[in-house]
Amino acid sequence: MTTAFYPGSFDPMTNGHLDILVQALNVASRVVVAIGIHPGKVPMFSFEERADLIRLSLGEVLPDRLADIEVVSFDNLLVDAAREHGTSLVIRGLRNGTDLDYEMQMAGLNQKLAPMLQTVFLPAIPESQPITATLVRQIASMGGDVSAFVPKVVRDALRRKLGR
Template structure:
């Protein structure tokens, strides 16, 4: 049987418990998951690409145990469909928090299907306990000295503290 490979793309700046929740669910859908960190020259992230890779790898080792071996972090610039094709992936994983996400993600899935009909978008709902978490809000809270340990893995919380206390 052919290995099912998927890409779960985003900026992951920073990785949140919501991202991890969707990633855990994705492991039931695919044998191998590429966490694709989108790199955009126009955006200045809080964490460098290298830091995000390290944080994702450490978090998945801590949270997923042996399943962490089924997760590989990669970078891409440009369209996720091009990254998927280059990686030999047939599934695009997208997490959903609410109806607003669904509206946006349905539009994106439709466009992707038109451009790359061989790729299948799979929507995975976030668990209720993590639905309110966004990386944007986590960054804002951390930058103002707020406590983010409920929203991100421990290694990410530590990195955010160091980043914003320096």
Template sequence: MAKAFYTGSFDPMTNGHLDIVLQALNVAETLVIGIGVNAGKQPLFSFDERADFLKRGVAESLPERAGDIAVIAFSGLAVAAARNEGASLIVRGLRDTTDFDYEMQMAGMNGDMAPDIQTVFLPAKPASRPISATLVRQVAAMGGEVGHFVPDYVASALKAKFSQ
């Protein structure tokens, strides 16, 4: 089995992200989760908080696979970071046709830049399809309940961030 690379901002990690991480562990021996760092953007959660959310999600959902993931920060091209990590797969989650159209373009570009790295699309479970980190942040900022969209520990962290 291969090493896979899955990227995102994970700000915050949602049930949808966790769904794709767990699916990726079904197709890869190891998974490197790359948290994109952009100096021009100020995330709600620090890299360490986001990495902890991801590691905790796997530890609680698939404890026997907790040692099979690594979380790194990266900037620049995801395909370059995947190559640097020795990954042969890039994992992308698909929620809908909008994701599909965008991800197909990215897969094509990545395939031209790194033909040795294969992009694998994993479909989001129906319950996860409407979830986006942006919407979760917006709902939480307005005092809404986000417990259906994120793990309990992420919901608590969001509540703490927005009650300050």
């Protein structure tokens, strides 16, 4: 049984995140979705809200695989958090060459820190390549329609959060 570690901020969960999570479930039998908590950043959604949105989003597309994910938080090194959760793979989504350059650097550093942890790169589908959680938050906060970029449950949560 292979367990993968899929880290990110997921603030909020986007269609791109969901696509990579679905792909990760094709690679691993179990996925630990790890929400990074950064003391210097104030997220739009709390950890609990993000965890719920991840589960609800996956439930819309793969309800039979909900039991195969665990949502956790981490505030330490990715490699240490991955080891703490007994994972052997780190999942990283790639949207473009810029992502690849950055992720290759991180994978190399992680390999030095934790040689037994393998990084797996998964390509984003074309529709989700321009999507970032930062852009989604900006568009939503300015009253724009983010329906094409996020699962329906996330769109609704954004509307509630922003009073729209």
